Amino acid sequence: MREVPFALLDEQSKKEIRRAILKGVAIPGYQVPFASREMPIGRGWGTGGLQVTLALIGKEDTLKVIDQGADDSVNAINIKKLVQKTTGVETTSRTQDASIVQSRHRIPEVPLTKEQILVLQVPEPEPLRAIERSEYKTKRYHAEKEYSGAYLMLFEQIMRYNQTSQGADYPVLVNGRYVMNPSPIPRFDNPKIDSNEALILFGAGREKKIYAVPPYTNVQSLAFEDYPFVVEQFEGKICRETGLSNVFLDELTDEKTGETYYLCNDTSYMKEVLARKVAVK
């Protein structure tokens, strides 16, 4: 039997993904269709992000994989192992040391640099899907820049709750042209996409779409004049371990005391801050 090719995918599959990535970069926010190969993990478990990563990665790369801010959750570990086994590249949990960061549902707290590429796993790339089931129609809405549906969705939330209740995957307008789902990152991370130093690539394996936001690209979260875009507020709340307050926090309950406490969601950043504190002591 032939040995597994470098980075698992055969050369033809990689070429197809690479062409889609280049088109994506040339048309920021536009969902480029691609074939989406069968992967050894289930669709919906990061196959889109994984295929993008495999098409990018070379021997010199260092990979970081995060799942909801954690480097050590099952999804992240398995993807990291798969890439590591088929390429032999180094892996890391330090954001600063990675050349490729594949992520599910978070953009790291540590700012990305221009030497890095962020790959986000996307479950639903279509921002208009909630209001229109037909792909045939949504493609035409994008063609005509007909985005009232996306605004209507937010408007209905405001009518119901007097605020937008879209917690994650809050739609953005890219380069003044395409409305795009930023993948289910919290609203807190939306401003990070705007004019980021790094190239950001999005892969939706099940929905067979690849899209991109080049560095220094204008990305604005949808909003209304009287209801501006706001990120999650953590006023008066701090991470129990690090004392940080300017990061995205997870709310947890102490099972013994029943007390509510908060932790920094980006675990590698939390560890780094803690290590620095220990060093100071």
Next chain:
Amino acid sequence: METVHYTQRAFRTLLNCFARPGTAGKLENNYTVNGLYAETATICMSLLDGEVSFQTANKHREINQSVHAITGCQIKSLEQADFIIIPHGTEQQQLLKAIELAKVGDLIDPQKSATIIIELDEIAPTITAQLTGPGIKTVEHIELAVGKELLALRTSKNKEFPLGIDCIFIERSGRVIALPRTTSMSEVTN
């Protein structure tokens, strides 16, 4: 096995050039096709296969056959080709004609547009241009050995975003610069 790494490196160089228009990349030159710069052959090796099509600006039989032989890429008319290769030494008129005919995609499928791979003849740059757009922090300045007509034609092909053409320029020195359709370019006179 080695080509796998070769094309991977080439792709990453191209990706960086696309993501940061104006950034000069350097491609390797291990493969040759008669009549083309080695760097162009590298681009063909990394992006072309039987799923897509190409054509040379001057419909050069020999080059077409060689590129087809190393990539399996289909040869189609200039109007239909996914990639258009403009070899160095192409007459100005043929060059402009090829870009004129290149497909720009449609509003529903803007990705069905041509990528133009242009080999530049001149060694000395003829124009200095200012670039703005996605991938560029404020402005980027580049020197490029291209004619004014080519720039004007590129601008007119790209006037209706998201429709347009993406260009990859390859200099004799092997320097590679990509200008995706989002990059607006204006000449700086000094």
